[in-house]
Amino acid sequence: MILLVPLAPGWEAVKKSFFNAEVFARTFPGLLEAFLLDVAIFAWSAPLIFILGLLIALARDVRAPALYPLRLFGIVYTDIFRGVPVILVIYLIGFGVPGLGLPRPWNSPYIWGTVALVLTYAAYVAEVFRTGIESIHQSQRSAAASLGLSSADTMRFVILPQAVRRVVPANMNLFIALQKDVALLSFIGPVEIFRQAGVYKSLLANFTPYVGAALIFLAITIPATRYADYLLNRQLRERS
């Protein structure tokens, strides 16, 4: 490809508008700065997703018949938020809720965009946690019950610590995906890196800023992916 693409008739034009060194140097610092907003949104979404995902997973695990509504809620929740494209949730919540005419700062797209991401990703994280919880052998619950531990204590001290550890690699992969999906918030307003790249593009009539943005994402996601793979492999070795 590296050999053939430059032979295409439009290559010179593409090179000028996508791989322009001068534009790259001019826009890169601005892009990096905008990327800090992505990082910030990620940083405050991630713990919320972790907590909400865990709660949903726990709701789906309740076994008492009296708490069935809780369980049903968990099921409906994951069905809905895994079934709708992220960008649609961002649009609906990001434009819909501020449209209610809430006072500042509650009309901010930062808040509602983040909420949309949290709601969506929590559904995926919940499924990962649930897989982890179900992967813990029934005999662990039996042992805990035989000691007279309550089911809440059994979950908290026996099942969850094992389950959460077991699904670290799977969750890492979800959080890598989240890091990229933060860019979707650009559609409802926040000037994060993708939008900043768009601004530069319009300003300079050049697409190079998008390439710069892609490189910045890769600089974060490639090491994170490698690390997740490393954790996964280590876990596979430990269990075999």
Add this chain to the structure above:
Amino acid sequence: MPKLEARGVWKSFGRNEVCRGIDLSVSEGEMVCLIGASGSGKSTLLRCLNLLEPIDDGEIWLDGMDISTPGLDPQPVRQRIGMVFQSFNLFPHMTAVENVMLAPSRVKKLTRDQLLPEVSQLFGRFGLTDRMQHYPDQLSGGQQQRVAIVRALAMRPEIMLFDEITSALDPELVGEVLDVLRQLRNEGMTMVLATHEMGFARELADKVCFLDQGVILEEGSPEQVFGAPEKDRTRAFLKRVL
């Protein structure tokens, strides 16, 4: 009055009737051994006795109280009945001493420091003092099973149930676990064992029950059951295993 008693216990999983009307009576300080082929209902009976499995019919009495009443909170009952499993079931993310302390600290609301003297003494009694800080996967099978016994004893149970606790062990490790049982026997612990260790049952049991297809076909003293079995099926079973 029996310490623990099963009256006409029925239990099925789907269409598979595992216990079909079992009567069993265990007196204080007694050691009862349940023998019989795999699938004869020994393990299920034990799990019913400490309410790990809800029973379909019949009653279970502990100290003159019907503990199988629907709606009864099983936790306080289970705190009085210890159980040890075939596959140890230690919590792999906790050290041996953490395994042992978890239930007493949560249930009895005691701190680590309050528990440590008693727990250390238990570890010492079963020759595990230098293994307290080890994780289960750093212990041999025999050591893991002894820790599991210590874990159950730390709740100061009135009765101990043992579900084929030597079946998953390498032959050379069986002895150290049986020694623990012997020790408990000498201390007067009330015990119910499902076991394949016929020699051990013969040596130490007060009562031996032969289970076959979900009922107790024959029971009596070890001399009776091993020495002069009355039923053909008991004789056939003993012939196969001895």
